[in-house]
Amino acid sequence: MDNEIFAGTRGAPAATTGNASSRNDNDVTGTNATVVKWQRFSVPYAYPVAFTRDLFAADNPLLLEMLAMRERDKRHRCLVYLDEGVVSAQSDLPTRMRAYFEAHSQHVELIDWVVVPGGENIKLHPGHVMAMLKSIHRLGVDRHAYVIAIGGGAVLDAVGFAAATAHRGVRHIRIPTTVLSQNDSGVGVKNAINTHGVKNFTGTFAPPWAVLNDFNFLKTLPRRERVAGIAEAIKVALIRDGDFYRWMEANAQALARFDQSVEEFMVRRSAELHMHQIAYGGDPFELGSARPLDFGHWSAHKLEALTDHEVHHGEAVAIGIALDARYSALTGLLSEQEAQRIIGLLETLGLPTFHPQLLTPDSDGELAILAGLREFREHLGGELTVTLLSGIGQGIEVHAIDTALMAQAIAWLGEREECHALAQ
Structure with missing residues (x-):
């Protein structure tokens, strides 16, 4: 009893x-x-996160091994969704992918491949997910087949949501193609689309079958996207690993010019830190109120919406990091010197630290960006929990934000931006 x-x-x-x-x-x-x-x-979750080059080279066994992890003697069926931005940058990708499946046709079958919109657009319109669900049904993708997503973080989010809801969950393999998705979002357990005007309002927690990172995809990224992804590495270093942050400071110039060995170490180490937080942070499905991996994100998500996503996610995170670092200094949690170092690193890498939309008022005359605090709390419920900094590599959770002091932090960043513009 x-x-x-x-x-x-x-x-x-x-x-x-x-x-x-x-x-x-x-x-x-x-x-x-x-x-x-x-x-x-209890259900244990385990999935591999691999790093490679030339994933679709005929002699690269990684994808085959991931497909056959549980059923080695089976011919595995795969439906692939391709980010249109990736296909535009690498027009031979569909050909290489088809050749790979043909070379290994004894073990794998390419059911079909579908090009989907890239960037935030795929998350803004639920019709894209409904179209994916329709094709999953039409092509007979069952719970022993695979849905593979090749693309940036937004495409992984949307395809992952479709895969998680079809048949209550089909096997899903992520192949991230951006710095941000390889070092952060692609290795996690979340997927979602934006509905009701709220970022990631509709989604699920659904760990992938595998995450396969091909560094060759990074070579064709626009500079803007390639730099923006570094913001997530800075974020996780600031709250979890001071040594990694100091390594990025020491290698800032090499990171800014995309030195291969430096960039790849940054991606791997950032991914490891995100994975460690998910596995050992005690709340992988965010049942509580804390979101430590979303340091700098309460304003980032709101800024993306306020600019109609003209500001990309990594750029908004960089601005959010600068804002929360400055606020941490104003509250006495962080030293002025450390705050200056953080903002200086962002600037050295070519990341933004301010946007005029931060100063835009709402209909009541308050700063519109501050509504992000309410939306941040509502996303998880419970009490407001925002991660700030008590030192480099040391995140600290607070449950109240002084909005007047936050407005001072915004004004300070704006003045700094104006001084830099005048100096040029």
């Missing part, structure tokens, strides 16, 4: 007669009796 709770003034189970197998364990004889039974089970 350890797993049962009996309540009520006369709540003891009565004796039973007859065939014991016909007894309903939830039935209790007596008035005002309540039985609560606890169902307990």
